[in-house]
Amino acid sequence: EDQVTQSPEALRLQEGESSSLNCSYTVSGLRGLFWYRQDPGKGPEFLFTLYSAGEEKEKERLKATLTKKESFLHITAPKPEDSATYLCAVQGGSSNTGKLIFGQGTTLQVKP
Amino acid sequence: EAGVTQFPSHSVIEKGQTVTLRCDPISGHDNLYWYRRVMGKEIKFLLHFVKESKQDESGMPNNRFLAERTGGTYSTLKVQPAELEDSGVYFCASSQGASPSYTFGSGTRLTVV
Numbered sequence: 001e002d003q004v005t006q007s008p009e010a011l012r013l014q015e016g017e018s019s020s021l022n023c024s025y026t027v028s029g030l031r032g033l034f035w036y037r038q039d040p041g042k043g044p045e046f047l048f049t050l051y052s053a054g055e056e057k058e059k060e061r062l063k064a065t066l067t068k069k070e071s072f073l074h075i076t077a078p079k080p081e082d083s084a085t086y087l088c089a090v091q092g093g094s095s096n097t098g099k100l101i102f103g104q105g106t107t108l109q110v111k112p
Numbered sequence: 113e114a115g116v117t118q119f120p121s122h123s124v125i126e127k128g129q130t131v132t133l134r135c136d137p138i139s140g141h142d143n144l145y146w147y148r149r150v151m152g153k154e155i156k157f158l159l160h161f162v163k164e165s166k167q168d169e170s171g172m173p174n175n176r177f178l179a180e181r182t183g184g185t186y187s188t189l190k191v192q193p194a195e196l197e198d199s200g201v202y203f204c205a206s207s208q209g210a211s212p213s214y215t216f217g218s219g220t221r222l223t224v225v
Contacts, residue, residue, distance in 0.1 A: 101157070
């Protein structure tokens, strides 16, 4: 069964303190791994798609990397506006649709 | 470009009543998805429409849930009769192609009391 586990559940950082969020997955034939950001009261907002091990994507202070078992979302010198819940999701090879399997998310709080 | 619109944003109903949630996708997006998040759990897939056809409804929990997409435009999700465990946030998302880099709506928070 396809499964996604994110850690830690919650993370508190000081502004400028870099860190990484982890997403471990088991899936039958990875078609894509997705990172989303979710703010309170809003729907998830798409950040990145990674398709194969070794791939990396960057956007401002965020960098996503992918191995055969996990993905990391690295946050460099975070700012308070980076505070949000970060969601990881996978699309498995058994899915012939755009169906995603989500992890529970990591809630990030960045203090000034 | 207008985003994905969902309404109502909140709904409180009694157990046994019927509720209908609506989603208006981004214009021109053929793919429409329903997901939900119940308290303390991860977001889970419910179903996927391509235009007006159900491509995948493997996530629908039981026959109390009925989803429709009239004319391939907006979609409705009806829960009848509602049970306590149906409480949660229901998200709709849409995309142009089948890739899941789709756009989500803000969700409908459903509370069944």
